Amino acid sequence: AQRVTQPEKLLSVFKGAPVELKCNYSYSGSPELFWYVQYSRQRLQLLLRHISRESIKGFTADLNKGETSFHLKKPFAQEEDSAMYYCALIRGNTPLVFGKGTRLSVIA
Amino acid sequence: DAGVIQSPRHEVTEMGQEVTLRCKPISGHDYLFWYRQTMMRGLELLIYFNNNVPIDDSGMPEDRFSAKMPNASFSTLKIQPSEPRDSAVYFCASSLGVQTYNEQFFGPGTRLTVL
Numbered sequence: 001a002q003r004v005t006q007p008e009k010l011l012s013v014f015k016g017a018p019v020e021l022k023c024n025y026s027y028s029g030s031p032e033l034f035w036y037v038q039y040s041r042q043r044l045q046l047l048l049r050h051i052s053r054e055s056i057k058g059f060t061a062d063l064n065k066g067e068t069s070f071h072l073k074k075p076f077a078q079e080e081d082s083a084m085y086y087c088a089l090i091r092g093n094t095p096l097v098f099g100k101g102t103r104l105s106v107i108a
Numbered sequence: 109d110a111g112v113i114q115s116p117r118h119e120v121t122e123m124g125q126e127v128t129l130r131c132k133p134i135s136g137h138d139y140l141f142w143y144r145q146t147m148m149r150g151l152e153l154l155i156y157f158n159n160n161v162p163i164d165d166s167g168m169p170e171d172r173f174s175a176k177m178p179n180a181s182f183s184t185l186k187i188q189p190s191e192p193r194d195s196a197v198y199f200c201a202s203s204l205g206v207q208t209y210n211e212q213f214f215g216p217g218t219r220l221t222v223l
Contacts, residue, residue, distance in 0.1 A: 006150075043111070043112075043213075043214045043215065043216055043217075044151075044199065044201075044214040045213075045214065046211045046212070086150070086151060090206065090207070093206050093207065094206065095139075095141060095153060095156055095164075095206050096153070096206075096212060097153070098143075098150060098151040098152075098153075099150060100149065100150030100151075101150050101151065
């Protein structure tokens with residue numbers, strides 16, 4: 001079965017420092033990967049999807065099939081980036097499979 | 109559009125009581141999902157529906173949990189009897205499909221506390 005692993009439950013960084021939220025997946029095919037984010041007192045929402053190759057709020061994520069990873073990166077963290085981040089995977093027509101999430105705390 | 113609507117937002121009940129959580133998906137969305145969020149297990153898919161029909165309920169923890177979708181605009185998740193370990197945030201989400209390009213839209217969640 002496909003699985004998504006986010007090894008860090010909590011990640012604390014200082015404002016202005018680079019951020020990398022790790023995500024690894026186990027699936028032998030060609031999955032589609034996503035990052036969802038939940039800001040304080042807001043709904044869980046889509047941040048970005050790998051097929052779009054987009055940068056959202058300064059965040060990017062590259063799918064590395066060799067390492068089966070989809071790490072989320074931002075060069076300079078902002079206080080407003082503090083949130084819960086979930087990596088998720090879709091295989092074929094099955095619903096999203098989420099990792100356990102990483103709480104990012106950006107310290108001023 | 110108010111998005112996905114869930115009620116109640118908070119529920120506190122005693123062990124053994126029946127709990128019913130409600131969800132109204134975004135109009136026109138064919139898929140509805142129920143998730144449970146806990147610190148230990150993260151976000152778990154409990155069950156999902158397509159056109160009001162349950163497709164996969166393998167994530168439902170046990171027989172105490174049941175879900176229905178009587179029509180395209182309403183779904184319920186029921187726990188009977190409730191237990192303290194059911195305490196969690198329950199999310200409902202809807203989408204136009206499950207393919208890559210179909211974003212899931214989440215409700216605000218129901219925080220359930222079972223004493």
